[in-house]
Amino acid sequence: MDNEPDTTTEAGGAGASEDLAAVIDARGTVMACSAGAGRLLGYEPGDLVGRPAVGLLAAKLPSAMRRRLAAGQLWTCRLALRNRHGDRVTVDLRGTPLTDARGRTHWVVTPAAVTYPAGPTDAGAAELWDLTLAQLPLPVAIYDSEARFVTCNQVMSHAMGLSPEEMRGRTLWEIYPAPPLDEIDRLQHQVVRTGETIFREEQPFRASGEVRDHAWSLFLSPLKDAAGTVLGVSALVIDITEQYLARRRLAVLNDASVRIGTTLDVTWTAEELAEVAVTGFADFATVDLLESVVQGHEPQPVPPGTPVVCRRTAQRSVLTGCPESVVPAGSTDVYPPGSPPAEALITGRGAYYRAGDPLLRAWSTASAARAESMRRFRIHSVMMVPLRARGITLGVMHLMRHRTADVFGPDDLLLAEEIAARAAVSIDNARRYTRERRTALALQRSLLPERLPEVEAVDLAYRYLPAGPGDEIGGDWFDVILLSGGRVALVVGDVVGHGVHASATMGRLRSAVRTLADADFAPDELLTRLDDLVIRLDREEGPDARRQAERASGEVGATCLYAVYDPVAGCCDLARAGHPPPVLVTPDGRAQVVDLPAGPPLGLGGLPFEAVRIDMGEGTLLALYTDGLIEAPGRDIDVGLDLLGETLRRPAANLEEACDEVLRKVRPDPPADDIVLLLARTSALGADQVHTWQLPMDPAAVAGARRMAGGQLADWGLTELGFATELIVSELVTNAIRYGDGPIQLRLIRADALICEVSDCSGTAPHLRRARTFDEGGRGLLLVAQVAERWGSRQTATGKTIWAEQSLPDEGAREAAHGMGTER
Numbered sequence: 102m103d104n105e106p107d108t109t110t111e112a113g114g115a116g117a118s119e120d121l122a123a124v125i126d127a128r129g130t131v132m133a134c135s136a137g138a139g140r141l142l143g144y145e146p147g148d149l150v151g152r153p154a155v156g157l158l159a160a161k162l163p164s165a166m167r168r169r170l171a172a173g174q175l176w177t178c179r180l181a182l183r184n185r186h187g188d189r190v191t192v193d194l195r196g197t198p199l200t201d202a203r204g205r206t207h208w209v210v211t212p213a214a215v216t217y218p219a220g221p222t223d224a225g226a227a228e229l230w231d232l233t234l235a236q237l238p239l240p241v242a243i244y245d246s247e248a249r250f251v252t253c254n255q256v257m258s259h260a261m262g263l264s265p266e267e268m269r270g271r272t273l274w275e276i277y278p279a280p281p282l283d284e285i286d287r288l289q290h291q292v293v294r295t296g297e298t299i300f301r302e303e304q305p306f307r308a309s310g311e312v313r314d315h316a317w318s319l320f321l322s323p324l325k326d327a328a329g330t331v332l333g334v335s336a337l338v339i340d341i342t343e344q345y346l347a348r349r350r351l352a353v354l355n356d357a358s359v360r361i362g363t364t365l366d367v368t369w370t371a372e373e374l375a376e377v378a379v380t381g382f383a384d385f386a387t388v389d390l391l392e393s394v395v396q397g398h399e400p401q402p403v404p405p406g407t408p409v410v411c412r413r414t415a416q417r418s419v420l421t422g423c424p425e426s427v428v429p430a431g432s433t434d435v436y437p438p439g440s441p442p443a444e445a446l447i448t449g450r451g452a453y454y455r456a457g458d459p460l461l462r463a464w465s466t467a468s469a470a471r472a473e474s475m476r477r478f479r480i481h482s483v484m485m486v487p488l489r490a491r492g493i494t495l496g497v498m499h500l501m502r503h504r505t506a507d508v509f510g511p512d513d514l515l516l517a518e519e520i521a522a523r524a525a526v527s528i529d530n531a532r533r534y535t536r537e538r539r540t541a542l543a544l545q546r547s548l549l550p551e552r553l554p555e556v557e558a559v560d561l562a563y564r565y566l567p568a569g570p571g572d573e574i575g576g577d578w579f580d581v582i583l584l585s586g587g588r589v590a591l592v593v594g595d596v597v598g599h600g601v602h603a604s605a606t607m608g609r610l611r612s613a614v615r616t617l618a619d620a621d622f623a624p625d626e627l628l629t630r631l632d633d634l635v636i637r638l639d640r641e642e643g644p645d646a647r648r649q650a651e652r653a654s655g656e657v658g659a660t661c662l663y664a665v666y667d668p669v670a671g672c673c674d675l676a677r678a679g680h681p682p683p684v685l686v687t688p689d690g691r692a693q694v695v696d697l698p699a700g701p702p703l704g705l706g707g708l709p710f711e712a713v714r715i716d717m718g719e720g721t722l723l724a725l726y727t728d729g730l731i732e733a734p735g736r737d738i739d740v741g742l743d744l745l746g747e748t749l750r751r752p753a754a755n756l757e758e759a760c761d762e763v764l765r766k767v768r769p770d771p772p773a774d775d776i777v778l779l780l781a782r783t784s785a786l787g788a789d790q791v792h793t794w795q796l797p798m799d800p801a802a803v804a805g806a807r808r809m810a811g812g813q814l815a816d817w818g819l820t821e822l823g824f825a826t827e828l829i830v831s832e833l834v835t836n837a838i839r840y841g842d843g844p845i846q847l848r849l850i851r852a853d854a855l856i857c858e859v860s861d862c863s864g865t866a867p868h869l870r871r872a873r874t875f876d877e878g879g880r881g882l883l884l885v886a887q888v889a890e891r892w893g894s895r896q897t898a899t900g901k902t903i904w905a906e907q908s909l910p911d912e913g914a915r916e917a918a919h920g921m922g923t924e925r
Contacts, residue, residue, distance in 0.1 A: 121212050130153055147347035158182060165178075175195070177195045179194075194213055239337060241257055243336075244272075246332055302341065316342045356377055358523060368414055378500055382517075383502060385423070387426065387499040390414045398536065402493065410436075441485045453509035483509075500517060564778045566768075577776070578596075581779075587850055590618050590663065590666075593777055594727075597659060617630055623676075624675055633706070635658070636704055661677065666717060666781070668783065673714070675715070684749060685722070720782065725779040727775065731745060786850065796844070810847070819851070822910070829888060833881075837859050840863065841900070847859055855908075889907055890907050890908050
């Protein structure tokens with residue numbers, strides 16, 4: 102202890118703090134303290150409030166002082182305190198007791214006016230006590246039993262701007278009739294009436310003798326005689342402006358941390374920042390972001406000496422409608438080199454300016470509208486704060502004052518920079534999510550069908566709704582695939598997970614389904630092969646990619662529902678891999694969930710899929726969807742299915758209206774996942790559109806097949822397709838007789854195209870080959886491929902079917918051809 106630095110501060114000496122004062126409650130906790138007390142010990146005033154007073158002592162209290170404390174008596178003592186750096190500070194202090202209504206003693210600690218030897222005369226002590234009150238560096242006033250002014254010390258007189266003689270005999274409200282002194286006057290009368298001490302903290306206001314607002318701690322104590330009769334009131338005031346401002350800054354920071362960054366939207370986050378700034382310490386605030394940030398791109402450093410283009414992303418004002426603004430929200434502004442906002446953007450450092458600053462004046466006068474706004478609204482203080490994250494400047498925040506009298510200072514700049522730093526991180530996160538969302542949406546749109554095909558077999562309508570932003574975009578998808586024989590494949594799938602990875606996986610699965618569908622696999626066989634593909638993709642991506650996908654979504658895999666509708670047979674084959682079952686609505690309005698085995702999700706492997714065939718007459722409605730439509734937190738899936746069936750049962754003008762009605766009645770609010778809805782209403786092909794012939798295994802049957810096909814084309818008015826059709830029939834029937842097994846079936850279908858099918862009982866698939874010069878065969882399928890729009894083969898339950906399609910001529914060409922035939 103002997104080697105510790107020792108600084109002795111006496112109230113009357115050169116080292117004394119002129120406004121040293123503190124209030125300590127009955128528990129020994131610092132309730133309030135002046136700025137001088139903080140400076141004495143190296144603390145901000147707000148850092149001392151709430152601390153145990155004993156923790157500030159560097160030595161034990163003298164026994165005489167402990168006795169006076171216990172007795173609640175006035176004390177004067179030289180105390181050794183410990184400052185913030187651990188050094189001893191010796192100071193002469195005086196403690197004045199204040200007793201509240203519960204009998205608890207609080208202490209007002211002030212500098213001792215003088216250190217005198219023990220045992221002064223009573224008269225000398227009274228004189229010193231009078232000098233203490235008169236010279237106390239804190240405002241003190243005394244009021245009588247009617248709360249009328251009696252006297253005050255010099256500091257209080259200065260604060261009120263009046264001499265004691267001018268105030269004597271008047272109540273506080275009569276002295277200064279303005280809030281909040283009306284409330285203080287009421288409290289003084291309450292102290293006289295109840296005899297209870299009142300402690301109160303006042304919000305900043307400007308006393309008549311002050312030039313700026315101050316916040317005060319006010320102690321109103323009864324003055325009693327020996328019998329306990331209240332003779333008057335003493336008012337002690339401590340300036341806590343610095344503590345108030347420190348608490349306000351903390352409150353603004355806390356408010357900023359709670360209110361900024363609640364969404365992953367750049368504009369919304371900027372608006373939250375502007376609102377916090379105006380609520381906290383500015384009268385007008387704007388947030389201007391670089392154009393690249395608004396677009397979600399990676400911002401680049403701002404080069405010095407060049408104009409900077411920013412977009413006004415948000416603005417807020419204490420005045421309705423932000424009349425101070427000269428740049429509308431959403432518009433761009435160009436900051437010339439050397440202007441205050443350009444300097445903040447380029448240097449990455451904030452600055453504050455007063456109205457007369459040359460740099461601010463040059464910038465404002467360069468724009469007539471800005472100069473008029475500065476003059477009209479009397480903007481006297483401006484602050485520019487850059488928004489920086491990851492070492493890159495994203496934009497700049499403008500803060501202005503015109504209603505608040507105080508100008509911006511260093512503390513305001515520190516606070517604004519702290520808020521801007523927090524907000525910049527949120528804006529940057531929102532920017533990055535905006536970019537990911539746009540990437541994922543663009544990827545999804547490029548992979549999903551741009552429009553549904555127009556087919557005669559079914560009427561179609563769909564809705565696709567992504568659930569949320571950025572990483573919440575899922576892998577829901579759908580497709581409609583035209584198959585041979587006028588059949589249509591309907592597909593709905595859902596890749597588990599979200600984000601770009603899920604969208605990319607969805608695209609690969611959709612391409613795979615299209616490839617497998619072209620091979621005309623049955624639904625259960627198609628899902629089996631798709632399951633193998635998912636397993637292979639998972640192995641190719643490796644364990645790191647799997648772990649990343651699992652972290653993003655919590656699980657891996659995909660689900661799929663594949664349905665093939667045959668308008669000739671009037672039936673539909675379906676199979677599903679862990680996907681919700683479809684809903685079927687019959688023409689008479691009965692709705693039911695199709696009883697379809699669930700099957701395992703894709704990617705498990707080794708488990709079978711089972712297909713089901715259902716009859717679907719003309720006008721039957723089939724609804725395929727993803728789980729986001731029927732699932733919702735707090736709602737059972739069966740409830741969603743019932744709602745879907747009930748909604749589809751009601752008649753609608755068309756399928757588009759039916760889709761809208763389903764989304765209104767069934768969709769969760771808000772949706773928790775992506776939603777796909779695909780509606781298909783069947784149309785059967787009439788008997789006059791399909792003709793079938795059974796042919797013998799005899800080469801002579803080829804001529805008869807050509808003849809029957811030509812006659813049917815004449816009945817359909819398609820004689821212009823006669824030559825190509827007869828060639829196709831001849832080659833396909835010949836190929837079936839030569840290489841297949843009987844019986845042989847020829848079928849012509851007139852739907853969206855003219856379809857020719859030849860079926861036999863052999864499973865051998867045909868293929869094109871190059872015929873050599875002296876080969877007798879090998880040219881048939883090559884000729885078919887040349888005259889047909891497209892051709893192929895598919896496996897059937899009894900063998901195979903080879904088919905070829907030709908486009909139908911439009912009505913104008915058909916009528917012209919018919920007219921030429923009549924003339925001939």
